[in-house]
Amino acid sequence: MRSTVRRVSTRRSGARRHPARARRWAAALGVGALVVAGGGGLAGPAQALATASVPVDFPTHCIPPAIAGIPPIDGTTKAEITVDNAAPKVGETVTVTYTVIEAAASNPVDLALPADIMTPTGKVTVGGAQSASVTVTGPKKNDPVPGKGVFPSFSMTGTFTVTAPGQITLSPGDYNIHTSYIMELDTPCTVTDPPAPVSETIIATDEGGQVNERAIRLGAASGPAGGAVSVTGSKFTPGVSVTLAGRAGDRQTADTATVTADGSGGFDGRLTVTDPATTGIVAYEGGSWDPAKGAGPQAYTVTTGGGGVPDGSQQLKTSVRAGTLSMVQDGDTVEMSAVDLGRGGASRGSLRTVTVEDYRGGPAGWSLTGKVTDFQGPGGATIGASALGWTPACTTKAGSPSTCLAGSAGPVGSGGATLASAPNGTVTGGEFTVDARLALTVPAYTAPGAYSGVLTLTLT
Known part of the structure; x- marks a missing residue:
């Protein structure tokens, strides 16, 4: 958590103040990128009381590795969920297997991909009597894929603990295909309209005891x-x-x-x-x-x-280091406009620009909040913290995975308010510029003199 403070001051006085090359490289190297194979219809809704697993079709959005020079393409995935126990007791562990029967992907290059270079991972959505997202992974094992060939079927497994009795539904979720051939690459595929249809339904019974x-x-x-x-x-x-x-x-x-x-x-x-x-x-x-x-x-x-490096080729490796969540501001003092004794009104100013830098990676978003002290003046005179209001604005730098959301216009006060935020997501991060118009409501007969308060910003 990062905090910073800035001094906000105002003054009363008697007078007024007025990419094509990447595609050729990928083809030459034989990069194991994957693209969507279009076609296929959507399955109808699964029966709510089904006790046997059924294959389901669902629309999928896949993003091939950038080096392939291929844009995201939408297609259809056929998958099935199975379990090792369709009638578990509360507290028992259930093993879930997510099998992609027909992936929404194929080999985009003419060069064949060798065996055992693909590692799948994914999620299974649990609904009904309990809600959860189960992580599943598969072994690094696959048959060779011919050039422009269809990606083969694969299975992934994981476990979850039953925490509630009743009907529990299981639906296929997002999955990722990692390839280790020449380069380490990922092709994430997400469910276009989640959740996907239910593929398996189990019935859990309550045997009592501590869960x-x-x-x-x-x-x-x-x-x-x-x-x-x-x-x-x-x-x-x-x-x-x-x-x-x-x-x-x-x-x-x-x-x-x-x-x-x-x-x-x-x-x-x-x-x-x-x-x-x-x-x-x-x-x-x-x-x-x-x-x-x-x-x-x-x-x-x-x-x-793995998978070996072909003759005449060189394997190139690098890494990307995750950074931190931080903020910088272009100053620590805001000079606000003066108001006249007997008239009062709004003393206005602009927040010194704050730049939020989120280089952590991962799924977490962030929130930037502020709170202000009472404004202290001459002879113990004060203007309450609740008199300060702001109108926030937030701009996202082009290319940032997250989108910045400005907080609501209104009072800041000693209790604080949100200046800006970015939501959680599958991939988050980026650079964001945060500003706000400030207005301090000054009563008409507030004692003349200089007043100042401290606005504290906290980034979490």
Whole structure:
């Protein structure tokens, strides 16, 4: 959290003051980019009481890697959700398998892609008696894909804990296809009109007893060895120390981190994953993993380069470092217009421009708020904080993933108000310019002299 203060002052007086080259490169290198294969109809709604899984079709929006020089294309995905237990008890863990039968993608180049270079990850939407988003991942395993060939079927698995009795629906969600051939590339595909149709329905029964409602959510379902993944938790014991850890099957890896749950039992942390064998991430209270006092594992796949480098080629590697959320302002004092004794009215000015820079990456948005003190004048005279109002404005720099939203016009006061914000999203970040018109309402017979208050801005 970043805060800054600026002094806002006014004065009373007796007198008035008046890309084509990228496509050729991708083709030459044989980059494993994926594009949408159009066509296909939409499935009708799934039966609400279905107990057997059914394949469903849903519209999908895919974004090929930028280096392919191919624009986003819309198509249709056919997928099916299956479970290992269609009649679980509350508190039990259900394994979910998300199978993409027909991907909305194909190989965009003439060069064939070799076997075992594709790692899929995705989400399954849980609805009905409980709501959740289940992370699923698949193995780095695929048949060779011929040039311009259709992308093969693949499956991804994950788990969730049943927390409520009743009918629970499962729908396919967004998925991503990571390729490790020549370069590490991603092709994210999102459900155009979520949620997708229900593919599987299970019926949970209540056997009583204590249910562990602790839960974690990962910022990504895959990443390179040595990379960090964000972990968000809920329903943990408030104020307790929570261990984040990688899992490789039934053992814990050396990848651990510690966070502290806030007053509501939530936390936001990051775990650096270095073990290529990692298959999941957990969070737990206490000295060692205990499913009764933890959450997870949430499926996670370590992606590494592979597939070999063809003769006459060179593999090029780089990395992008995540930054911070910060703000800078072009000054710390605002000179506002004077008003006349006996007339009063609005003393006006403009907030010194604030530039918000969000270089964190990940899904989190931000909020910029402000609060002001009373304006102190001569001989103990004051103008209350509630007399200051503002009209915010916010501009997003071109190319920023997020969109800046200006706060509402109105009083600032000592309790504070929102100056600007950016919402959470799948990908967030960027640069934003924040301004505001200021107006201090001065009573007609306020004692003459200089008045000043302090406006504090806080970025979270």
